[in-house]
Amino acid sequence: MPDPKLTVLISAGQIQTRIRELAAQIDKDLEGRGPLYMLCVLKGAVLFYADLARAITHPVRMDFIGTSSYGKGKSSSGEVRLTKDLDTTIEDFDVLLVEDILDSGITLSYLIHVLQQRKPRSIRIATLLDKPERRVRPVVVDYVGFRIPDAFVVGYGLDFAEDYRQLKDVCVLGE
Ligand code: IMP
Ligand code: MG
Secondary structure, three states: OOOOOEEEEEOHHHHHHHHHHHHHHHHHHOOOOOOEEEEEEEOOOHHHHHHHHHHOOOOEEEEEEEEEOOOOOOOOOOOOEEEEOOOOOOOOOEEEEEEEEEOOOHHHHHHHHHHHOOOOOEEEEEEEEEOHHHOOOOOOOOEEEEEOOOOOEEEOOEOEOOEOOOOOOEEEEOO
16 A cells, blocks of 8 residues: 555666666776775765665775654754764775765764765765755765655665655655
8 A cells, every 4th residue: 555645756776776786886986995994974975875885896894873863853953963983084084974965964063074074085975865955064975876855765675763764755744
């Protein structure tokens, strides 16, 4: 039974096609460099991260970082907390921070600030989705999957109060 609250915004096929394009660009940008430290922002980025990692051919190392700001609502509390830190050092590595969605920019600007103190060689940002209208803090991202209008979306890792993460498509969640 299809859920009447869900409308597909970006299909699984469109996502996979875009991931191959992003991975090709990332491979090109990393030519001649050492292994890439791919950092997954838990939990929403996990499916994008796993698919992107498999599409990149450059050697990749993996680590995970957790933040929390949203609770059960649909908009940011404006306060970010680190719920899980990296297990490894990223010093002198090229780092790719992989996020599900860039909304106010509060989460990513906080994470960039935290990671810069670990002295990586470089930090690049990949986000599956970008809602530019909602920006409060400016964030420069290197790889954007899709720019989307200001609607609350779920699926392909994104949740509403922890539900819907397993959907293969990105869907708009209605009332
Ligand atoms: P920001 O700090 O406002 O940029 O928000 C980033 C985080 O908010 C993302 O990592 C998501 O976890 C969450 N978020 C923002 N917009 C949405 C949405 O439309 N659906 C689900 N989660 C969202
Ligand atoms: Mg997130």
